[in-house]
Amino acid sequence: MEYKLQRLILNKEDFIAYVQYEINVLELIKKRRAHIRYNFKREEIEYPIIQRINGVFQRATSKWKNDVQLWLSHIAFCKRWATKGQLSKVFSAMIAIHPDKSGLWIMAAKSELEDMDSSESARHLFLRALRFHPEDKKVFQEYFRMELLHAEKLRKEKKMLETAQMDLGEYEFSPEIMDGKLAEIVFKEATEKIHGAQFIISLLNIAAIFDFTKELQDTILNDIQSKYTEDCVTWDFMARRELDSPSAGEELTTAKGRASDIARREERCCLVYEEGLKSLNTEPMFTCYASFCLERHKRKTNVQELKDKRAQRLLGVFQHAHDSSLLKEAFYKNWESLPVWQLQVQWSQSSQSPEETEALFKRGVLSAVSAVAMEMKDRYLDWSYAAGGYKKARKTFGSLHESRPFSKTFFTRMIEIEREQISYLRDYYERVLREFGSGDDDLWLQYIQEEMGPRGQPENVGKLHWRAMKLLEGESVERFVSKYTLLQIGHL
Secondary structure, eight states, X not given: OGGGGGSSSOOHHHHHHHHHHHHHHHHHHHHHHHHHTOOOOHHHHHHHHHHHHHHHHHHHHHHSTTOHHHHHHHHHHHHHTTOHHHHHHHHHHHHHHOTTOHHHHHHHHHHHHHTSOOHHHHHHHHHHHHHHOTTOHHHHHHHHHHHHHHHHHHXXXXXXXXXXXXXXXXXXXXXXXXXXXXXXXXXXXXXXXXXXXXXXXXHHHHHTTSTTOHHXXXXXXXXXXXXXXXXHHHHHHHHHHGGGSOOOSSOOOSHHHHHHHHHHHHHHHHHHHHHHHHHOOSHHHHHHHHHHHXXXXXXXXXXXXXXXXXXXXXXXXXXXXXXXXXXXHHHHHHHTSXXXXXXXXXXXXXXXXXXXXXXXXXXXXXXXXXXXXXXXXXXXXXXXXXXXXXXXXXXXXXXXTTSSSOOHHHHXXXXXXXXXXXXXXXXXXXXXXXXXXXXXXHHHHHHHHHHHSTTSOGGXXXXXXXXXXXXXXXHHHHHHHHHHHHHHTTOO
């Protein structure tokens, strides 16, 4: 296999195959050592193989400089086989060839910090990276994180030495560095070059990981609040922070108690959103608010009161945004879903005036979603009867009986309402049979029974029987014949 690497025309796949072969040999040696528990002569056995592999990688990356994956394979090998001295050289050579790739600079700096335990070298690499990428968010974020990790490491070392009651005189522990002042410098430099609430919030989230950064977090938070109140991202972030605010202090030992505490937190979140809408009445602001309410609405809870509050809040925000013509199109799908409409109607009936509830029903019956439109028609009819008796129900039915989509329930409910008025009943039966008469034998039998009753006209029964036999299809014909026969002899 080695002879292929000496040919005039070199093939990258040959280099890769050779490296893989040598790595397999190293893996076998490692397994053999573990099996026989022999840990000597590593310099004589493994070291020459590792050197050989490094040499092949160097030749390959010199020949195919632009193949980043090849460089990364060499780095992975160095990490796997603990050749740390070689690792820094490979990173240096790689970023010299690929200075335009910010991700490689970040990898190199992280390696210096984590593998080589050198925060100084990591800092130097980040500073060099910023010369090539002065406005790269990711570079600044990782540089900021590195300085905080370095401060945390120093704090831990100092604590260990103090616990061991050792003299700290020969060690350097700068209070400013341990308090994150270098990270604050990075923050200020970053915010001079990169603007936008989202980026600053990303730095705040990094700082929040560390328990010694309260002062730094306050500085960042003040910067966000002073510079970016016209950005909906700021309001969204500030609102969601209320979820993590301290509880009221009472014992939250019951599900109801915990739900009550969550409800208060969510209410505080909404107050922040509402405050934001006063100065930023825009679609993105409503989108943040609606997204928050939708997320909370989808969270599971066994406390019905909390469920209802979340539903009412969500529907209220949807309605507010819609009335302002600022509801994002994607939200109409959520608003148009049947469960949401059901909740909205339930809320409106308990919390709004009859005029507002009726306006809601009228919007619902016009929904482009068939299931929603049919359900709203059925509920609108029930509500009309409850609110204004059969006259209002008749008016509602008259305004909707020609509007598709139709449901059988819509017609049969009106039939129940008009039981005492046979002339109206005939009209309703005719309408429902026009839509569902070809497959529903029970509808024909109910109509026949009405005509056979004290308020009906028995002479119409024969005509209805003839029409039923003509219009019904398939098995419904047989069912109709059987049931009609039972009806005739008084057994139905």
